[in-house]
Amino acid sequence: MKRHLVIATAAAATLVAGGTVTAVAVSNNDGAGSARSGAQISAQPAARNSGAQGAGTEGAGAQGAGGQGGKSSIRMQDHDASDREDIREANAAKVTAPDAAAAALKAVPGTVAGLDLDADRPGLVWDADVLGKDGKWHEITLDAGTARVLNQHIEHEDDDSGQLRRELKAAKTDASAAARTAAASYGTVTSVELDDDHRAKAVWEVETVTKDGKEHKLLVDPQSGTLSVAAAHGADDDGADD
Known part of the structure; x- marks a missing residue:
């Protein structure tokens, strides 16, 4: 699924190597701020994160929410030599x-x-x-x-x-x-x-x-x-x- 990214001015801190997109500044309350071009950021981390989330959806659904996927509160080995x-x-x-x-x-x-x-x-x-x-x-x-x-x-x-x-x-x-x-x-x-x-x-x-x-x-x-x-x-x- 394609995602439309709106990147605030603080997005410059996320610069990494890879593909680039044109950053768009969001207008603040007093009307300042305009569309600016030339700020280069990487689109790859967002794409990777999006893919990771998409791939992880099935796993999250399988385990559900609330800290699932952990260990039992009763630690016990599967095999008992005494056969009991x-x-x-x-x-x-x-x-x-x-x-x-x-x-x-x-x-x-x-x-x-x-x-x-x-x-x-x-x-x-x-x-x-x-x-x-x-x-x-x-x-x-x-x-x-x-x-x-x-x-x-x-x-x-x-x-x-x-x-x-x-x-x-x-x-x-x-x-x-x-x-x-x-x-x-x-x-x-x-x-x-x-x-x-x-x-x-x-x-x-x-x-x-x-x-x-x-x-x-x-x-x-x-x-x-x-x-x-x-x-x-x-x-x-x-x-x-x-």
């Missing part, structure tokens, strides 16, 4: 799954399709998948200590996401309600996702961990809100629906 990552993350998180869902929807109004508590390079975060009211899929990264949005971007839509869209819109029990139902009896929720893979119908799949470190996989019916325990790890997924 879930209990370590659950104990450290200060933001619950329902609170993370609320923060995600404040950033991008729509419907939460999934939440995952994870230690990544930014630290301990909640990753939220949201089907926005704009019809697009958004991934939002939230600080697990403060619920502050650290990053957000639009996800590429899979070819088979149409079914998930329909199931999500038809669900009477949302991600927050599914998480609260599971947490009531099975500890801290570390993941919740509307899963329609290898199933006759979609179901909220919720993972929790209790204070003793025991992990649970639970299923919540998106229509009735009924809770059931999934089959043991490694068993056929079809058995989880029984």
Whole structure:
């Protein structure tokens, strides 16, 4: 986009090497000042700045305003040699799954399709998948200590996401309600996702961990809100629906 630059007399301080344009002085209040030619300034810095702003628009939109793009307030490594990552993350998180869902929807109004508590390079975060009211899929990264949005971007839509869209819109029990139902009896929720893979119908799949470190996989019916325990790890997924 071409920009028309009006340069005041102080613009002489910005002289740098490069292309030139003719400076135009702006009249002051008492009428003094007239169009003058011959003052040479560089148009290149303005062009570069304009280009940088244009190129950065997508990045700014992805991260949003308010200091996003930073680190989580809970510093934590992704790998745990003791293989107790879930209990370590659950104990450290200060933001619950329902609170993370609320923060995600404040950033991008729509419907939460999934939440995952994870230690990544930014630290301990909640990753939220949201089907926005704009019809697009958004991934939002939230600080697990403060619920502050650290990053957000639009996800590429899979070819088979149409079914998930329909199931999500038809669900009477949302991600927050599914998480609260599971947490009531099975500890801290570390993941919740509307899963329609290898199933006759979609179901909220919720993972929790209790204070003793025991992990649970639970299923919540998106229509009735009924809770059931999934089959043991490694068993056929079809058995989880029984």
